[in-house]
Amino acid sequence: MLNGANTYTGITKWNNNSTTIMGNASAFGTSTLNFDAGSPNTIKAGTDLTGANKLTNPVIFGNNPTLKNDLGYNLEFGGAVSLTGTRTLTTNTGTTTFSGSIGETTGGAGLSLARTNDGPGAHTYTGNTTVESGTLTLGSAITLQAATGALIVTGGALATSVAATTVGGHIIFSGGALSLNDNSAGSLTLTAGQNFSMSGGTLTLTLGSSYDQIVSVGSGILGLSGGTITFDTGGAGFSYSSAYQIFSGFGSTSFSSLTLSGYDTTNYLASISSSGQLSFAAAAIPEPSTYAACLGGLSLTWAWRRRKPA
Structure with a gap:
């Protein structure tokens, strides 16, 4: 679980079916969060990351990431979201908020927003x-x-x-x-x-x-x-x-x-x-x-x- 604040820039990239628990809105500094690796990855909130405590990093989504807030916390992405490839964003509990712009990069094949049956929240x-x-x-x-x-x-x-x-x-x-x-x-x-x-x-x-x-x-x-x-x-x-x-x-x-x-x-x-x-x-x-x-x-x-x- 990433509880501390960091100050680095560049790109933070996930791969190999990793699971990340975010406990601080500044855990990734001002880097771009790239969930565009070759395998699906799971993202969890370890505390309420919404409102003034939201993530403001730019985000790249690809290859079917899962926003699995099964720890009971909500998650808000306030930065610009880019979409690549064919991808499904799946959430199952809590509320997932995208308050930044959402756009598709050249060559993208569409976005699917899905939800599993074990939670009542909504995008x-x-x-x-x-x-x-x-x-x-x-x-x-x-x-x-x-x-x-x-x-x-x-x-x-x-x-x-x-x-x-x-x-x-x-x-x-x-x-x-x-x-x-x-x-x-x-x-x-x-x-x-x-x-x-x-x-x-x-x-x-x-x-x-x-x-x-x-x-x-x-x-x-x-x-x-x-x-x-x-x-x-x-x-x-x-x-x-x-x-x-x-x-x-x-x-x-x-x-x-x-x-x-x-x-x-x-x-x-x-x-x-x-x-x-x-x-x-x-x-x-x-x-x-x-x-x-x-x-x-x-x-x-x-x-x-x-x-x-x-």
Whole structure:
């Protein structure tokens, strides 16, 4: 356990499945903490390292580190966080807070935030989190429930891998992709007063007897002003005669310039009501007389073209 304060600079690097217990916010001086070795490593707090006693070191996360606060203390990273490779941050007890900026280095393949079942705490974001490339996966029901910053998706992908998850900030979706719980039904819930806005990108929703939903606890604004919603109609129990409450609980809604795809567009028309309910209607089929008029028009045009050379 590192209880003393140090004053060195440079890089502090972990490797070989090491376990580190931090008992002092200045244990690593002003060095950059690099959890980007070839094997996963475990990080524990030996005292409450939050607030005025938080770690302020820059951090590099890679190769699936574990934030295992099983000693009953909370942990806050206040420095800038960089992400490399493919990585999953796993926490299991206490509260883990990232109050600095979070960014992905060139060539990163995404971030997954997960939580094991032996603890009730949540990740806490006090600033915005922007997804520009790679994939950010929310891997538990409460991964970002305590978040106060917005989730901003301009590229890459935002995904969930659980049946239900809650976020505490606005979701601003202008590019990239958003999907819920892979190919199974999932729900994404925004806490009270938080908004969901979409001006670009692709939102994929699975439909069936159980289906994907985006839910507001209350008073949030749903604004859909662009982008594409693609429906996966391969879910068990899907029927074009059923209605699907894909958005619910929002205080107000606004729709414009939205593209709906992924369904049988030849025989059906999809629409979303102001309450967020998706329904399908049979596409209009022309009467036989209409077909005859169309065919007659084609024949006359063909005959006129035959006579013109004479």
